[in-house]
Amino acid sequence: MTIKEIFQTLRAGMVTRTVLAGIVIGFVGLCLLGRRASRTPAMERFVRFTQYTSNESKYYVTVNEMMSIVRAKIKPGQILVVVGGNSILRGVAQLPDQLWTQKLQDRLGDGYCVVNFAFNASLITDAASVAAEALAKEFPRQIYIANAAPTQAPTPGGSLVYRWVYWDAYYKGLLIDDPARAKKIAANMAFRIPQPDGSFFYPFKGNIQELKLASWLDSWCYFNDFWNDVAYSDFNTIWNPLMPGLVDFMQARSNWRDPDPDGSLFPLTVRFPTETRDGELVNIRGNSDRAFNKDPNGVWQAYLPLWDDVFQRGIEDIFPPQLKARTLILLSGTATYYNKWLTDEERERDRITYEEAVRRWKLGGFDALEYGRDFAVEDHFDRTHLTKTGAAKLADVVAPKVKEMAQKLGYLK
Amino acid sequence: MNEFFTSLRAAFEPAGADEAGRIFNTYWFVAFAVATTLAYWLLRKPALRLSFLAIACVLFHYHFAGPAGMAPIIVLGILTYLIGLSRHRLACVAGIVVAVLALCFYKYAHFFVLDVLGLINPAWGQAIEKAARASLPRIASPEGGTFLFIPPLGMSFFAFEFVHYLYEVRKGAAPLKNPLKFVLFSIFFPSLVAGPIKRFGQFIPSLEAGAAGVNADDVAVGFRRIAMGFLKKVVIADNLTGYLELNLGTYDHPNLGNFAGAGLVLRWFYLVLVALRILFDFSGYSDIAIGLARLLGIQLPENFNWPYAARSIQDFWQRWHISLSSWIRDYVYIPLGGNRHGAVRRIVNGLIAFALCGLWHGAAWNFVVWGLYHGIGLAVCATYRNVPGVGRLLGWMFGKFPALAWLVTEVFVCIGWLLFFYPLQSALLMATQLFGYTR
Numbered sequence: 130m131t132i133k134e135i136f137q138t139l140r141a142g143m144v145t146r147t148v149l150a151g152i153v154i155g156f157v158g159l160c161l162l163g164r165r166a167s168r169t170p171a172m173e174r175f176v177r178f179t180q181y182t183s184n185e186s187k188y189y190v191t192v193n194e195m196m197s198i199v200r201a202k203i204k205p206g207q208i209l210v211v212v213g214g215n216s217i218l219r220g221v222a223q224l225p226d227q228l229w230t231q232k233l234q235d236r237l238g239d240g241y242c243v244v245n246f247a248f249n250a251s252l253i254t255d256a257a258s259v260a261a262e263a264l265a266k267e268f269p270r271q272i273y274i275a276n277a278a279p280t281q282a283p284t285p286g287g288s289l290v291y292r293w294v295y296w297d298a299y300y301k302g303l304l305i306d307d308p309a310r311a312k313k314i315a316a317n318m319a320f321r322i323p324q325p326d327g328s329f330f331y332p333f334k335g336n337i338q339e340l341k342l343a344s345w346l347d348s349w350c351y352f353n354d355f356w357n358d359v360a361y362s363d364f365n366t367i368w369n370p371l372m373p374g375l376v377d378f379m380q381a382r383s384n385w386r387d388p389d390p391d392g393s394l395f396p397l398t399v400r401f402p403t404e405t406r407d408g409e410l411v412n413i414r415g416n417s418d419r420a421f422n423k424d425p426n427g428v429w430q431a432y433l434p435l436w437d438d439v440f441q442r443g444i445e446d447i448f449p450p451q452l453k454a455r456t457l458i459l460l461s462g463t464a465t466y467y468n469k470w471l472t473d474e475e476r477e478r479d480r481i482t483y484e485e486a487v488r489r490w491k492l493g494g495f496d497a498l499e500y501g502r503d504f505a506v507e508d509h510f511d512r513t514h515l516t517k518t519g520a521a522k523l524a525d526v527v528a529p530k531v532k533e534m535a536q537k538l539g540y541l542k
Numbered sequence: 543m544n545e546f547f548t549s550l551r552a553a554f555e556p557a558g559a560d561e562a563g564r565i566f567n568t569y570w571f572v573a574f575a576v577a578t579t580l581a582y583w584l585l586r587k588p589a590l591r592l593s594f595l596a597i598a599c600v601l602f603h604y605h606f607a608g609p610a611g612m613a614p615i616i617v618l619g620i621l622t623y624l625i626g627l628s629r630h631r632l633a634c635v636a637g638i639v640v641a642v643l644a645l646c647f648y649k650y651a652h653f654f655v656l657d658v659l660g661l662i663n664p665a666w667g668q669a670i671e672k673a674a675r676a677s678l679p680r681i682a683s684p685e686g687g688t689f690l691f692i693p694p695l696g697m698s699f700f701a702f703e704f705v706h707y708l709y710e711v712r713k714g715a716a717p718l719k720n721p722l723k724f725v726l727f728s729i730f731f732p733s734l735v736a737g738p739i740k741r742f743g744q745f746i747p748s749l750e751a752g753a754a755g756v757n758a759d760d761v762a763v764g765f766r767r768i769a770m771g772f773l774k775k776v777v778i779a780d781n782l783t784g785y786l787e788l789n790l791g792t793y794d795h796p797n798l799g800n801f802a803g804a805g806l807v808l809r810w811f812y813l814v815l816v817a818l819r820i821l822f823d824f825s826g827y828s829d830i831a832i833g834l835a836r837l838l839g840i841q842l843p844e845n846f847n848w849p850y851a852a853r854s855i856q857d858f859w860q861r862w863h864i865s866l867s868s869w870i871r872d873y874v875y876i877p878l879g880g881n882r883h884g885a886v887r888r889i890v891n892g893l894i895a896f897a898l899c900g901l902w903h904g905a906a907w908n909f910v911v912w913g914l915y916h917g918i919g920l921a922v923c924a925t926y927r928n929v930p931g932v933g934r935l936l937g938w939m940f941g942k943f944p945a946l947a948w949l950v951t952e953v954f955v956c957i958g959w960l961l962f963f964y965p966l967q968s969a970l971l972m973a974t975q976l977f978g979y980t981r
Contacts, residue, residue, distance in 0.1 A: 152765055339569055339570060375815075
């Protein structure tokens with residue numbers, strides 16, 4: 130080999146190494162930026178997640194984002210109150226300053242820090258509960274609030290729509306070890322229903338392999354935190370129907386204002402349209418029609434296969450045992466407007482169903498209360514969502530309960 | 543990347559793009575590609591590298607196709623390999639016929655039975671469709687639920703590659719004796735689902751060179767092409783898809799009212815976006831495939847070369863999906879006689895070739911019409927100068943003003959995309975609306 134050839138070989142080797150080093154350094158640099166983003170709250174002055182910061186517009190909030198929001202907001206000595214649940218608690222039809230969680234904060238005072246992590250259509254076990262659990266070590270004095278329909282037992286590990294948050298936290302090692310919950314999640318994944326063509330339908334499985342792999346990779350690379358930070362603060366790269374322009378969608382999500390309207394400005398004829406009334410009544414009756422039946426003597430009897438086998442066993446392992454007592458389940462009542470179309474018997478069945486649900490949640494180790502039965506027609510925006518007056522009433526109901534729980538849990542010592 | 547999981551309707555995409563969408567945009571694929579590439583780099587001996595790559599390709603194929611989906615390619619592959627070794631000319635022809643029949647059966651049975659035979663007697667069509675469906679490979683949907691009945695993974699590509707292989711062997715080319723190299727030619731994972739369509743005379747030397755060593759240039763170009771591919775696909779094409787589907791609907795539900803209600807300028811704007819969307823979508827996949835192969839030191843043929851810069855239809859087809867158009871030219875058009883038997887045969891051969899080209903993209907009438915549309919365009923393009931007066935004047939104008947030639951070409955190509963993306967009647971209506979007709 131001539132000196133020239135040796136030189137050329139060395140040079141080629143150096144170029145290869147330089148290119149590879151550049152790629153590796155660039156990749157590691159991006160991972161570090163993601164890691165930094167995961168610890169830096171991008172959402173300053175956070176009030177709630179909007180449709181522009183939720184999966185509705187293809188924005189998948191990470192558990193780290195939620196944790197950093199709490200860390201930025203909470204003051205030393207405050208009791209953390211994390212609100213989860215669905216659109217009712219997210220505050221659909223309430224402006225940010227009318228939000229029920231803002232009222233709750235006012236009523237609870239400086240000793241508490243209320244954060245609203247509810248998402249539309251999310252369950253008790255979805256994103257907010259995961260964030261609260263991940264923060265349990267750091268902020269042990271915490272209360273978690275979420276809502277549910279009276280006979281609804283949530284899926285451990287979260288619903289199909291929101292479970293990415295659970296696996297995100299799981300692979301980042303942020304969850305409390307809970308073998309009973311893990312066993313139940315595995316059983317749910319394996320649960321299958323035979324189909325006529327010989328295949329099986331797995332109602333709880335979805336594409337879990339991909340989700341787990343994605344979450345595992347993200348626990349090393351932090352790409353979700355990186356891109357969420359870019360999309361929220363700098364520019365968005367994903368088009369979605371809620372940000373419909375060909376160019377507009379590229380604007381940073383922080384530029385998009387909270388779009389929820391003041392529901393109290395809508396006339397009652399719009400809030401409770403005649404043409405949807407029958408459908409809404411079917412939904413209301415559906416809350417209780419399988420829960421209780423009258424026996425031949427005219428006495429209401431709980432339908433035990435539902436309450437014992439589905440409900441009670443369903444709520445058994447949704448959270449680690451140590452987190453159950455700090456959980457307040459709100460059973461969301463339906464709009465008073467519809468009462469006059471229910472028979473006395475249906476109203477009675479509805480009332481005892483809610484009472485039974487409260488009892489069952491308490492039996493499972495949680496705390497629970499029902500709200501809305503005494504609300505005025507104007508307090509609802511539709512069958513379930515609240516206007517600003519309803520929001521204030523909800524805060525009035527929940528605040529004393531939170532204080533009572535804090536006392537009982539020994540947070541006020 | 544969660545939104546990338548959405549599967550795409552087969553008939554709405556160029557052949558392979560639906561499969562590529564299902565595969566390239568998964569974390570499994572990303573993890574697999576990274577692990578395979580790193581392990582390949584760490585192995586130093588060429589024989590080890592080739593063996594490892596073959597195992598990786600089988601694993602890839604198994605993961606996405608399942609055992610039932612692998613069976614057809616195994617059978618066809620063994621048949622093609624053995625026939626190639628025999629070098630028997632008649633056997634090669636038989637092998638080609640088998641590959642074409644397999645493609646027709648798996649990919650077009652539904653179309654032939656329901657859309658062609660069904661035109662004559664719908665009951666016959668439905669009965670045969672039921673029987674044909676029972677023989678398609680079934681894979682369980684990753685999300686559970688009913689089985690997916692799909693053509694074998696990469697069918698459109700490997701069937702064409704086998705035809706090419708047997709055709710060349712029949713003509714006298716030396717067959718591949720090393721079964722490992724034949725396996726890699728058949729199921730090379732970067733190009734299996736979205737091309738480019740490989741030629742073994744080019745691929746095998748490149749495969750050997752890659753196994754011998756990967757240089758800095760390969761790595762740099764590979765990463766650049768992959769990044770470019772994902773940028774084109776994810777940032778541009780997917781966002782355009784969302785925007786266009788909101789405004790113009792989908793193949794199954796075209797939003798004709800919105801198109802008609804838009805002003806003339808906006809309609810043309812939509813058309814330009816439709817054209818950009820398919821370019822970035824398909825060339826994005828090609829870039830990813832070419833880049834991945836390049837990381838392994840293997841060069842795949844280019845598939846796109848600034849197609850919208852073309853100044854004639856011939857020019858366009860030398861720039862658009864090059865590996866397919868050159869395959870159609872070499873294995874359909876030229877064997878049919880090409881331009882060797884006068885103008886009429888030339889035009890007929892071109893129409894047949896392009897109708898098949900259209901059908902290759904999807905099993906539906908609109909693809910056939912799209913192919914014929916381009917076939918007619920090519921025939922006109924090749925002959926218009928012979929027309930005294932107008933033809934010569936046009937030829938002179940296009941020569942004098944290249945921008946005019948470019949504009950006419952692009953308008954022709956873009957209107958063609960309406961036939962590609964929408965049902966025939968909807969596409970024709972939208973095409974007329976581009977010129978102001980709104981009733």
